C-alpha cells in the first residue's frame with residue numbers, strides 16, 4: 001500500500017510532492033485509523049491509508065465514466081483522492097485508554113488535534129505548508145469534499161462546491177459506506 005501510494009503521488013510530478021511523500025512516511029498516515037469510533041468507517045490500524053487509496057480508486061472509476069471534455073486530469077484525481085483527509089486525520093488520533101487501563105472497545109481512538117482549523121480546510125492548509133503546488137480546482141475539491149456533511153452547512157456550502165469536490169465526495173461516501181470496515 002505504501003509503495004503504491006508513493007508511486008502514484010510521485011507520478012504526478014507536482015512541485016512539492018516529495019515533501020508530502022516524506023511527511024506521510026514520517027507521520028502516522030500509514031498506521032492511523034480513518035475514524036475513532038467503530039460505528040464509523042475503517043476504525044482500524046492502517047484504516048486511513050486504505051480509505052485514501054479506495055477513494056482514489058473510485059474517483060478514478062467515476063472519472064472514466066465522464067465524457068472526454070468533462071474528465072479531470074489523472075494528477076488531480078490522485079492528489080485529491082489520496083490526500084483529501086490528511087489534515088484532520090494524520091497525527092491526530094491517540095488510543096482511548098479507559099480508567100481501567102484498557103483501550104475502549106467501542107471507541108478505540110480519540111482525537112488529539114492541536115491545530116483545529118476545519119476538515120477539508122486543514123488538508124489544504126497542511127498541503128500548502130508542505131509546499132505542494134495545487135490548482136485552485138484541486139484546492140476547492142479537497143476543501144469541499146465533505147459536501148453536504150460539511151460543518152458550514154448544506155445551504156451555505158453548496159454554492160461553493162466544484163465538480164471535483166462532488167466527485168471526491170461520492171467516492172469518499174461510497175468507499176466509507178460500502179467497502180470499509
Ligand SMILES: [Fe+2]
Pocket residue numbers: 084085119145146
Ligand atoms: Fe474527509
Ligand SMILES: [Fe+2]
Pocket residue numbers: 051055084085172
Ligand atoms: Fe475521506
